[in-house]
Amino acid sequence: MLTRGETIRAIAGGVSSLAGIALFAAAGVAALLATGLSQAASPLLDPYILGVLRFTLLQAVLSSALSVAVAVPLARAMARQPRFPGRIWILRLMGVPLGLPVIIGALGLIAVWGQHGWVNRLLVALGLDQPVSIYGLTGILLAHVFFNFPLATRLLLASLERLPGEYWLIASNLGMKPRTLFRLVEWPAMRSQIPAIAGLILMLAATSFTLVLLLGGGPAATTLEVAIYQALRFDFDPPRAVALALIQIGMTALILIVLQFFGGAASEGATLGRPPERPDGQTSAARLLDAGLILPATAFLLFPLAAVVIGGLQADLLRLIADPMLHRAVLTSLLIALPAGLLAVLLAYSISSARFALLSRKGQPMVFERMANLTSALASLILLVPPTVLGTGWFLIAGPANMDRLAPFLIAGINGLMAFPFVLRVIDPALTSHRERTLRLCASLGITGLNRWRQVDWPGLKTPLLTAFTFAAALSLGDLGVVALFGSDQLVTLPWLLYSRMGSYRTDDAAGLALILGLLCLFLMVLGTASRTPTERASP
Amino acid sequence: MTARMHFLISRLPLAIAAAITLSAPALGADKELTIYTYESFTAEWGPGPQVKAAFEKTCGCTVNYVSAADGVALLSRLKLEGAATKADIVLGLDTNLISEAKQTGLFEAHGIEAKDVSVPGDFKDDVFLPYDYGHFAVVYDTQTMKNPPQSLKELVEGDPNQKIAIEDPRTSTPGLGLLLWVKSVYGDKAPEAWGKLKNRVLTVTPGWSEAYGLFTKGEVPMVLSYVTSPAYHIDQEKTERYQAASFSEGHYIQIEVAGMTKGSHDKTLSRDFLRFMISPAFQDIIPTTNWMMPAAKMSKPLPAAFDKLVVPSKTFLMSADEVAANRKAWVEEWLNAMSLH
Numbered sequence: 001m002l003t004r005g006e007t008i009r010a011i012a013g014g015v016s017s018l019a020g021i022a023l024f025a026a027a028g029v030a031a032l033l034a035t036g037l038s039q040a041a042s043p044l045l046d047p048y049i050l051g052v053l054r055f056t057l058l059q060a061v062l063s064s065a066l067s068v069a070v071a072v073p074l075a076r077a078m079a080r081q082p083r084f085p086g087r088i089w090i091l092r093l094m095g096v097p098l099g100l101p102v103i104i105g106a107l108g109l110i111a112v113w114g115q116h117g118w119v120n121r122l123l124v125a126l127g128l129d130q131p132v133s134i135y136g137l138t139g140i141l142l143a144h145v146f147f148n149f150p151l152a153t154r155l156l157l158a159s160l161e162r163l164p165g166e167y168w169l170i171a172s173n174l175g176m177k178p179r180t181l182f183r184l185v186e187w188p189a190m191r192s193q194i195p196a197i198a199g200l201i202l203m204l205a206a207t208s209f210t211l212v213l214l215l216g217g218g219p220a221a222t223t224l225e226v227a228i229y230q231a232l233r234f235d236f237d238p239p240r241a242v243a244l245a246l247i248q249i250g251m252t253a254l255i256l257i258v259l260q261f262f263g264g265a266a267s268e269g270a271t272l273g274r275p276p277e278r279p280d281g282q283t284s285a286a287r288l289l290d291a292g293l294i295l296p297a298t299a300f301l302l303f304p305l306a307a308v309v310i311g312g313l314q315a316d317l318l319r320l321i322a323d324p325m326l327h328r329a330v331l332t333s334l335l336i337a338l339p340a341g342l343l344a345v346l347l348a349y350s351i352s353s354a355r356f357a358l359l360s361r362k363g364q365p366m367v368f369e370r371m372a373n374l375t376s377a378l379a380s381l382i383l384l385v386p387p388t389v390l391g392t393g394w395f396l397i398a399g400p401a402n403m404d405r406l407a408p409f410l411i412a413g414i415n416g417l418m419a420f421p422f423v424l425r426v427i428d429p430a431l432t433s434h435r436e437r438t439l440r441l442c443a444s445l446g447i448t449g450l451n452r453w454r455q456v457d458w459p460g461l462k463t464p465l466l467t468a469f470t471f472a473a474a475l476s477l478g479d480l481g482v483v484a485l486f487g488s489d490q491l492v493t494l495p496w497l498l499y500s501r502m503g504s505y506r507t508d509d510a511a512g513l514a515l516i517l518g519l520l521c522l523f524l525m526v527l528g529t530a531s532r533t534p535t536e537r538a539s540p
Numbered sequence: 541m542t543a544r545m546h547f548l549i550s551r552l553p554l555a556i557a558a559a560i561t562l563s564a565p566a567l568g569a570d571k572e573l574t575i576y577t578y579e580s581f582t583a584e585w586g587p588g589p590q591v592k593a594a595f596e597k598t599c600g601c602t603v604n605y606v607s608a609a610d611g612v613a614l615l616s617r618l619k620l621e622g623a624a625t626k627a628d629i630v631l632g633l634d635t636n637l638i639s640e641a642k643q644t645g646l647f648e649a650h651g652i653e654a655k656d657v658s659v660p661g662d663f664k665d666d667v668f669l670p671y672d673y674g675h676f677a678v679v680y681d682t683q684t685m686k687n688p689p690q691s692l693k694e695l696v697e698g699d700p701n702q703k704i705a706i707e708d709p710r711t712s713t714p715g716l717g718l719l720l721w722v723k724s725v726y727g728d729k730a731p732e733a734w735g736k737l738k739n740r741v742l743t744v745t746p747g748w749s750e751a752y753g754l755f756t757k758g759e760v761p762m763v764l765s766y767v768t769s770p771a772y773h774i775d776q777e778k779t780e781r782y783q784a785a786s787f788s789e790g791h792y793i794q795i796e797v798a799g800m801t802k803g804s805h806d807k808t809l810s811r812d813f814l815r816f817m818i819s820p821a822f823q824d825i826i827p828t829t830n831w832m833m834p835a836a837k838m839s840k841p842l843p844a845a846f847d848k849l850v851v852p853s854k855t856f857l858m859s860a861d862e863v864a865a866n867r868k869a870w871v872e873e874w875l876n877a878m879s880l881h
Contacts, residue, residue, distance in 0.1 A: 035620075048875065107753055114759045115703070115742065135743050213708060213746045214754075218738065220879040226746075230710045233616050235868075236640075325584060392620065400621045484609045502749040504580045505772045505831070507756045 002439065003448060007357045014354020017347045018379055021417060025385050028393025029245075032238040035396070044243050049227060056206055056223040057251060059137060063144035063205035064198045070145060071152035071197075074297050076186055077290035078153065079160035080281030090298055091157075092525040094150030096305060098422075099474030099521030101495045102147070102210045103502070104514040108304035109143055109215075111311070118303065139215030144208065148201045150301060151471075155425050158464070159193045160186060162433050165277060172279045181280055195259040196377065196425050202259075203383045203421070206252055224248045228386050241389055249384045256377050305518065312515025315508045320516070325497065330520070333477055333494040336412045341473035343416030345465060348423040351379060352431045360435070380421035387481045390414055407491055414482045419472035426471060430464035470528030474521045494520070571601035573809050576627040578614055579607045580830075587829040594821050601809060610747075611713055611796075615641055622646070623803055628810045631671065631798035631817075634713055635857065636720070638668055638797065639864035648802045650814050656836045657818050661793050661857035668797035671817050672832035674766040675791035675852045676717045677784035678704065685761040691788040692725050696737045703742035704762035705751040709871050712747045713794065718764050719874055720863065721792035724856040730870075734877035744878070756782075767791065767850050772831045775845035783850075790854025796832065 002010065078087070097105055112118050113134050120131040134142055163185065171181050209225040216222070224244055231241040281290060320326055358372045391414060398406045438456050442448070447456060480495040492500075494517050502510040573595075582588035582605045592603040608614040611632050618625055618641070625646065633641055641647060649666045659673045678695060680688045685702065689695040695704070707715035726733045742760050745751040755763035767784045774780055798817060800810035816822055820839035827834060828843055 048872070051879075103750055103753070106750075107757060110754065110757065110759050114757075116758055210746055210750070213711075214743060214750055217743045218741060218878050219708070219710075219744060219875050226708075226710065233612055234710060236616055236619050392616075396620060400624055400626055484613075499749065500579055500583055502753060503747075504583060504585065505752070505769075505776070506585075507753060510753075 002357055002360065006448070010350075010353040010357035012354075013350040014352075014357075017350040017354075018375065021347065021379060021382055021420070024413070024417065025382060025390065027397060028390040029242055029385070031393040031396040032242055032389060035238045044240065044247075049224075049244070049247075052222045052224055052227055053247065053251065055221060056225075056248070057255070059140050059144070059212070059221075059223070060202050060205040060208075060252075061255070062137075063141055063148065064202040066141055067145050067148040067152050067201050068194060068198050070149045070297065071156050072190060072194075073293050074149070075153045075156035075160060075190065076182065077293040078157050079186070080278055080286060081290050081294070082278060082281075088529060090294070090301075091154065092522060092529055093298075093301060093305065094154050095471065095474060095525035095528065096518055096521045097147045097150055097301075098471060099478040099524070100308070100514070100518060101478050101480050101498065102208075103214070103499070104308060104517070105147060105304065106143060106211055106214050107311070108307040109146055111307035112303045113139075113142060118307075135215060135217035136221065137216075139217070140208075140212055140221060143211045143215055144201075144205045146300065146304060147211075148204060149297070151422070152197050152201060153297075154467075155193060155197050156190050158426070158467075159189050159429060162430065163189055168278045168280065176280075178280060178286060191262075193425075193429060195256075195262050196428070199256045199259050199377060200380065200383075200421055200425055202255060203252060203380065206248065207384060207386065225386055229388060232388055232392060238392070241386075245384070245386055245389050248386075249381055252384055253378065253381055256381075257374065260374060260377060308511075308514055308518055311511035312513075312518075315512025315515070317512050317515070320509060320512045325492070326494075326513070326516070329492050329494045329497045330516075332408075332492060333520075336408060336415065336493065337473040337476040340412045340415035340419060340476035341469045341471075343413065344419040344423040344472035345427070345469050347416070347420045348427045348468065349431070349465075351375075352424065352428040355428070356432055356435050360439075380424060382417050383421045387414055387418065387479075390417075391482050404490060411479075411482050411491075412476070415476035415479050416472070418479070418482075419475045422475060423468040423472050426464050426468040427461075430461060434460045466530070467528045470524040474524050477520060477524070478517065571599070571806055571809055572604060573599070573601050573628050573806070573813060574604045574606060574626050575629045575631055575813075576606050576608070576614060576618065576625070577630075578610050578632040581605075581632055582607045585829065587825045590825045590829065591822060594825070595813060595816050598816070599809065599812060611637060618646060619644055625801065625803060627801050628804040628806065629798055629800055629813055633668070633797055633799075635663060635793075635795045635797065635860055636713065636716060636863045636867075637860075638665065639860035641799070642667060646801050646803065647799045648804070648807070650800060650811065652811065652814055652818075654818060654836075659793075659795055659835050660852070660855040661795070663795050663857065665797070668799045669814055669818060670795045670797050670835040671822070672826045672830055672835050673793055673795040674768045674832040675793050675855065676714060676721060677765060677767040677769070677791055677850065678762050678787070679755070679765040679769045679782055679784050680762045681755070681758070682781055682783055684758070688762075688783070688785040689787070690785070692722070693789070695740070695785075695787070696733050698740065700739035702740065702762070703760045704740050704764065705742055705754045705760045706744055706764045707748055707751050708744045708746055709874060712745075714748050714751075714764055714766075715744070716863075716867070717792050717794055719870060720858055721856060723870060724792060724858065725789045731873055731877040734874055738878050741878075766794075766832070767852065768831050768833060768846070771827070771843070771845040771849055774848060775828060775843060780848070786850040786852070788853065790856055791852035792856040793852075795835070795857070 078090075081087070110117060114120070115131055115133065123132065167185055171185065176184070206223065207225050208223060209229065212221055212223045213226060224247065228241045228244045228248070231237045231244060280286065355372050355375070391410070394410050394414075395403065398410065434457070438460060442452050442456055478495060480499055483491070483493050483496050484499075494513065498510050498513040498517065501513065577588070580586050588605055592605070595603055606626065608617050611634050614630065614632050615637050618627065618630060623646065630641075630647070647667050650669055652669065654669055657670055659670050663670060678689065689698050706718055709715035709719040722733055723730050743754070745754070748765070751763050752765060754760050765784075770780070770782050770784055773782045798814065800807065800814060804810045818836040820837055823834040823836050823838045824840060826832060827846060
């Protein structure tokens with residue numbers, strides 16, 4: 001039970017976070033709209049835009065569905081096999097795509113799947129003469145699954161790992177078959193998270209820009225984000241950019257609302273904190289099946305990353321590492337990414353706390369509950385406001401004279417906002433389950449306020465909070481979009497440096513920097529999993 | 541119009557603040573010149589650092605750079621800043637952007653007699669002065685391509701299994717360059733040409749970096765780049781593996797220009813810089829830092845790597861006004877031709 005004061009504080013905190021996000025977005029958009037009326041003679045919804053809209057949604061829905069379809073069996077396999085060599089490293093590697101600039105990930109994918117990639121070379125060696133071409137919808141889906149299934153898997157795995165250890169004991173006593181166990185225990189736990197995860201991936205895919213153009217094979221594959229960029233940068237028609245962004249937000253919001261009905265609430269089982277010993281995955285059939293899922297998925301994740309490493313090792317790494325430009329860029333990147341991560345965690349924590357406070361009050365009307373659920377989903381729509389739109393709007397508000405001083409704060413702020421929807425997916429289910437399990441006991445023992453935070457909440461939430469923080473920091477670390485808007489000579493981040501070398505023939509340097517950036521992300525992920533208990537780590 | 545006015549008025553205090561902070565150092569012994577440019581100009585290996593050092597030797601001033609991602613972003617930034625801009629000089633627009641740049645009303649005629657400037661295509665303008673140029677070209681990998689196309693026609697009609705990576709005209713200047721090149725050669729028949737070329741296009745990337753990245757990774761044997769691209773590989777990497785194909789119809793040109801702003805706080809200094817820009821001291825720096833051709837006389841011959849470059853037989857250049865008037869229609873035409881199956 002939360003005390004009355006705690007409930008009010010939690011709700012107030014959540015409401016101010018939501019208001020802050022909404023105001024920040026609205027101010028940016030308003031500043032852009034104030035630049036004047038649209039000069040475009042062509043109507044907004046011409047056949048071109050309608051075609052683009054159709055393609056945007058099609059590829060986004062498919063990307064999201066495929067990523068989740070891969071993640072569900074994989075998360076179950078990982079959960080059933082809590083102990084095998086390298087498991088923790090697979091989990092860590094799964095965080096790396098988050099922090100890779102898309103162009104680097106894409107070049108890694110092309111090294112494996114491209115015209116002259118490893119797969120095609122293998123096929124040719126096997127006697128096939130026609131190479132497999134991924135350019136088109138296939139390539140876009142392949143890339144979106146590569147970037148997003150690791151995230152989905154980690155989130156689903158977390159939902160399985162949160163299940164009370166007692167479940168497995170009872171299931172084993174009852175002699176439940178794996179299929180029954182999946183239907184009664186595992187699937188309900190994962191299903192409650194799927195709308196949120198699928199929604200997140202949908203938004204990421206809908207706003208994809210570089211990947212869609214690069215792997216789409218031609219302008220038939222165009223997302224609204226491309227049209228927005230075109231309107232803002234090439235045609236300089238800010239109102240049109242805003243109108244397109246609003247269409248994007250509206251359409252995706254509709255899909256998110258529909259997804260909400262798929263969910264079904266998770267029921268939180270009481271637990272004495274028994275470690276999740278799972279006897280069910282230890283038969284040879286189960287091991288074989290799980291290995292059959294984990295190995296190919298790991299290979300799919302690992303090969304493009306390996307291509308990035310191989311490319312990086314060909315660079316003159318010693319010279320790069322000794323370069324003071326790199327030291328400055330790493331420092332700048334971290335000084336932006338760490339506060340951005342913190343901001344994302346604070347926003348998600350306060351909104352999640354408020355949602356729990358609202359829902360845990362007895363005798364709540366159903367409508368209220370749905371609304372509370374929807375609010376946090378809608379807050380994530382911030383992800384659909386193109387960073388170019390937000391950034392340009394805030395550039396106008398700040399004014400050129402103040403830009404040099406304000407740019408780092410704006411970049412960290414926008415990065416934090418963009419990472420917040422990810423972080424919410426990590427924190428929200430963990431927080432809800434933690435509160436359900438501990439609040440009653442805390443209330444009866446009279447542990448409240450700071451004491452409860454120190455003795456109960458921090459130990460219980462440390463792992464998800466750290467995971468969330470490192471996810472957000474990695475996202476910000478790999479961000480180029482926002483930085484490119486403000487970037488000046490005083491503000492060079494690692495992706496900016498990388499891109500700038502790529503843009504002036506220095507592809508080897510860029511590959512080397514990509515390796516360094518990838519290692520930084522991996523380091524963050526190691527940090528994020530550092531607080532896992534030995535059973536959670538389950539490394540031998 | 542009213543919305544625009546409101547916007548300007550609400551920004552007035554900022555403009556004043558900017559004017560004050562800028563004029564303060566000008567009262568002292570040291571003058572300042574703020575140059576807005578693109579990022580690869582100011583990069584440590586770009587022309588920027590050397591240009592700054594060379595100009596500061598003679599001007600008794602300090603040069604400050606503010607850099608945008610590319611020429612298009614540079615113009616967007618200027619439009620966003622309007623009259624409040626800190627820029628004295630804007631360097632890095634190309635000929636296709638000139639018309640739009642003039643419409644901002646932020647630029648002032650340079651009033652410099654540019655008799656030393658010589659660029660193909662007889663470009664002359666009273667507001668913008670060229671500082672370098674480069675012809676677009678299809679660059680190919682000699683290891684995987686033994687018979688490169690000899691003309692745009694051969695590129696369009698050649699073996700569809702030999703792919704090229706091109707840039708998107710909606711998001712990049714080289715992409716727009718290819719669009720104008722095809723238009724210059726094919727005229728009204730451009731959609732048909734694109735309909736055929738489409739089969740050779742592996743993919744259309746958002747910018748030059750991505751396309752060139754695909755090319756150097758060996759994913760495509762051809763890429764749309766510049767005649768000068770091989771010079772980088774010859775000079776820096778000591779390899780002649782990558783070559784530009786010479787097209788018999790001729791090549792479309794990209795001319796990079798600079799101009800001074802009306803709001804410049806020291807117009808004498810701005811003009812001095814523009815004069816310096818077309819002098820050998822500046823031009824000597826350009827070839828091996830920006831990997832483009834100098835737009836005026838150098839004090840020494842071009843580096844050896846440049847002797848091996850293709851010399852286009854004919855130069856295509858459409859006027860900035862013609863491009864500005866037709867760009868949207870032509871991009872739409874391109875979209876239709878490329879999207880049809």
